[in-house]
Amino acid sequence: MRVLHAVTLHSPSHAFGGPVRVALNLSKGLRARGHEARLLALGDGFEKWPTAVEGVPAKLFPARRLLPLGFSGMTSPALVASAGRLVRDADVVHVHLARDLVTLPVALAALRAGKPLVLQTHGMVDPSEKLLAKVLDAVAVRRLLRGADTVLYLTPHEREGLDAVVGAPLANTVRLVNGTPAQEERPAPQGAPRILYSARLQARKRPVDFVDAAPAVLAEHPDAHFVVAGPDEGELGAVRARIGSLGLTDRFTVPGALSGEQVLAELRRAHVYVLPSVDEPFPMSVLEALAVGVPSVVTHSNGLARDIARAGAGRAIEPGPEGVAAAVLDLLDPAANRGASLAARELADGSFSMDAVLDTLLPVYGAALRS
Known part of the structure; x- marks a missing residue:
């Protein structure tokens, strides 16, 4: 199975935080189980442009800041123009959705192409009175939340927020916790605290x-x-x-x-x-x-x-x-x-092991493919 993970930004400073780590952990776990997983994102701050991140094949587009709105104001015309082709090459499109000019166009391209679409919002899509949020919700976010095969949420609080954004209970949700790869145990702490x-x-x-x-x-x-x-x-x-x-x-x-x-x-x-x-x-x-x-x-x-x-x-x-x-x-x-x-x-x-998370996620992908 070919899975495309789309996330807003990857940078050497890990400025976008948790969603990128989740996308990479899931991609590495999928690849360990024999699937083809790759990353799509903006890139920023690289001296040498990477074609892979932590062993995961990656297509990164140079970030351009169109508006002074933090991550929401960043995009890449080349990424947006390529979104249709990139989603068509995948069996499942998994978008780590935020109100921005990266993940929204990719998710919309998947919806238009009829590709199995899984959204994961990481608490980034919540009820908001900000003008930009209201505009994006009206233009794209509600359509995507309703049209996706599955919307993944972390907590009951996040699920309630997604229902509030849409204005009605979503029927296509599945709870998926974050997972972390097994790590070597730290040695017993020594010296000063x-x-x-x-x-x-x-x-x-x-x-x-x-x-x-x-x-x-x-x-x-x-x-x-x-x-x-x-x-x-x-x-x-x-x-x-x-x-x-x-x-x-x-x-x-x-x-x-x-x-x-x-x-x-x-x-x-x-x-x-x-x-x-x-x-x-x-x-x-x-x-x-x-x-x-x-x-x-x-x-x-x-x-x-x-x-x-x-x-x-x-x-x-x-x-x-x-x-x-x-x-x-x-x-x-x-x-x-x-x-x-x-x-x-x-x-x-x-x-919170990756095996437990993947055991939940893979049936979600399977159901999206069958539908």
């Missing part, structure tokens, strides 16, 4: 809360070190300013965007992983931490919060630095850390 944040630096993810939690942790562990990693989406200045105002420059490392291998290397050194964001649907960074065996701290509005709390794989907290600090201190206890680490590995291997 190392606490990691690795995600985009944007307001909703609250990296400043991570910084503000540091003084309380340092009061009990004065040798602790904190890492704030990830591409900047507006909060880097605030993060650096807060570190400086607290006088903690020597306690923090801010390395910027990391490659996938570098993220895993940081996770294997970390005692605790923290993602203090709110309304996070199903973060891949947390799944990767769990797979490595790093106890994780998330807020209650995180889509993984209940699973983590139930399994004892970390802590679910109210948003804010006080909760972050208390949870980190709890998990720095050696016995608590060891128990949470084992639970994290079991949770990742049991509920």
